[in-house]
Amino acid sequence: MEKQRGLRRMKVVATGLLVFVAVVYALATWAEARGAGPWAGYVAAAAEAGMVGALADWFAVTALFRHPLGLPIPHTAIIPTKKDQLGESLGDFVGENFLSEQVVREKIAAVDLGRRVGAWLAQPDNADRVTAELANALRGGMAVLRDSDVQAILGEVITRRAEATEVSPALGRLLGRTVEEGGHHRLVDLFCAKAHDWLVEHRDAVMTAVEGGAPGWTPRFVDRRVGDRVYRELLRFVTEMRDSPGHPARGAVDRFLADLAVQLREDPATRERVERAKSELLNRPEVQDVIASAWGAVRSMVLAAAEDERSALRLRARTSVLSLGARLEADPRLRGKLDTWITNAAVHVVTGYRREITSLISDTVSSWDARHTSRKIELHIGRDLQFIRLNGTIIGALAGLVIHTVTRALGG
Template identity: 70%
Template sequence: MKRFHEEEPAAAGGGANAADGVMLPEPAAGFTYSAADEEKRRGVRRMKALATGLLLTVALVYALAKWAQAGGAGGWAGYVAAAAEAGMVGALADWFAVTALFRRPMGLPIPHTAIIPTKKDQLGQSLGEFVGENFLSGGVVRMRLRAVGIGSRLGAWLSDPAHADRVTAELATALRGALTVLRDSDVQAVVGEAITRRADAVEIAPGIGATLEKVVADGGHHRVVDLVCVRAHDWLVTHSDSVMSAVTGGAPGWTPRFVDRKVGERVYKELLRFVTEMRDMPDHPARGAVDRFLTDFARDLQSDEDTRARVERLKSEVLGRGEVQDVIASVWSSVRAMIVAAAEDERSELRLRTRASILSLGARMTEDERLRRKVDGWLEDAAVYVVTTYRDEITALITETVAGWDAEQTSRKIEAHIGRDLQFIRINGTVVGALAGLLIYTASRLLGA
């Protein structure tokens, strides 16, 4: 009867278990056979020994009962022999069924045996299809997320100040990390290109004209004119000699010097008087001329094609200058430094506002059912989109992973996890078979009597 005991396949690989010297197989690609699995296999071997021992026991009982029956021991020997015989049949049948899952019984090429090693790829494909149909369907995902109630849970979690502090800190860390990873040169190039492209795509003259027209209509330019007049007056007072020198320097060479000085002084005094009157008289005619000029210029910026074309050419020339591009690119450095400093400072306005926004969002999600439903809908839609879009890739991962496993090691690992329960089937088959055999023998004796 020894031959009916499952033969343990030789361990592949050279690793040794430190506890008992059992050789562990080398893991296949993408497949791990751990020491815990080997410990489970030892438990399976103990259960195999128990099931096989029970089979040998009933075989011994059967032999003794038949010997006793032949020696005239009485009717009881027939009952015992029938029970032991049926127990052996049940044990052998279940041994064959359990063994056929993992290997060919006694090495014989019996059809539909060694099911797991030979059908591994089909089992992997079936498992992938089962997961895809029953776990990765849009209806199942949506129903499960709706039952969880993520919106209300998330709202309650965010409304806790400690959690809000944690989220704020994590966001600040992520922001600093992102800014650290980004290269300044790349970002500066992108920012410069974006600003330049945006400026090139939009005609600025009409906007400037409309703004200037409104400023003039509201009198907002008067302060600028006042400032120019004050600065011009102060400059003339401070640089009187320069003005007179400029006037006398442009006089003809044949005029007397004293005449040139008189003319220069006269020009200077008239210029100073003009600027002073313009500074002190809000209704000075020159101010009115400035108003009319600005009004006409604002109108030309909006409607005159030649003026608008000139402004566009000037804009392109200014944007094309290297100094302007350097200024645009340097904006990123300033913004980056400002954001990093704000993210690192726990009391910065950025972090305080972020924390307040998180707390406010949590409170709203807790109290506002409409917002909760909206958040739940967003999450459900996102999850369903991911699942339905990438379902084939997910199931293919299962199928391809199982297909990449070594057949022998797959069988070994599965047996390590479920083999102990399967050995109970052998034990139960022995016991149930014995009881069934006893019942049948008893019924036949009663009916035969």
């Protein structure tokens, strides 16, 4: 509405000036006919030329937007009749002069985007804002994902990866390194301690087992004595093994584990058995349920960390953002890499999708109604075009005055 009022005001001024010079022409002509003197001729000539200039420029300005006086004069109403061609020309102009590779590269180089980004990210408030936006994006991404789909994909990926990777050599290397470093000794100590405690607490169970395995023809008291002897020997063996780090049984365990590590790495039969056991374990429903449920745990953990401003995840993200900003400010090579990446990405978009970008202009203009387009453009530039009418009136009047003066000076 403000532009419309401004356009209407300028039209009134330009038309008022035309009416003014017309009135001046009429009065000057009347005065000249009444013998007012030579000055009346000069004024009449200036006013007449001013009217001609005003009418010519009115015609030119009006012809851009509509037919003057409603008459279908050729090459008038240019914008309504040529809007599609104008839209295409505008799109081509923008594409050639604003979306060229050279212009994009020069503009990005002049902006020094890497330094500006670094300085912006190095500010704590901006780092907090970036971290918050990243957390919102993470929560949004988690909300979009369907748990059933992610669980199915996760289970399939883990299972396929595990089946494709032979674990026996890795287990052999791990076991061999553990035995060499003595890392299994604590496990053996724990086993011996638990075995000793179990024997102490379950003496009757051991005695019953021994007596139950004795022949039926042996006397009961013999079975008890044998069972008691076996129990005491077993308890003594376990106690000595527990208390003596150099016990021969411990050395046998070491040799057994070392041999097992070699077999896991080099024996084809052992490796094949391990792979079969691995496949059977992976295909068990319980294992698949554990793999699928891992996504739920991860999802809950990530969402909780994203929502908590003091969580380790968000604090690490904030620290990383601040560190990135400081590095961009201090490291010219890193800034150069960022600028190069952004420039190449922008050039790729511009050169690869220039036609699609410029077609946005031409298609938008093409979709507009002709009269609506004319009114829209006139509202934006019509007020300035009215100055053409004003200048035409003034320049025409001055030109008429000069022509009349020269004509009289030459004796015309």
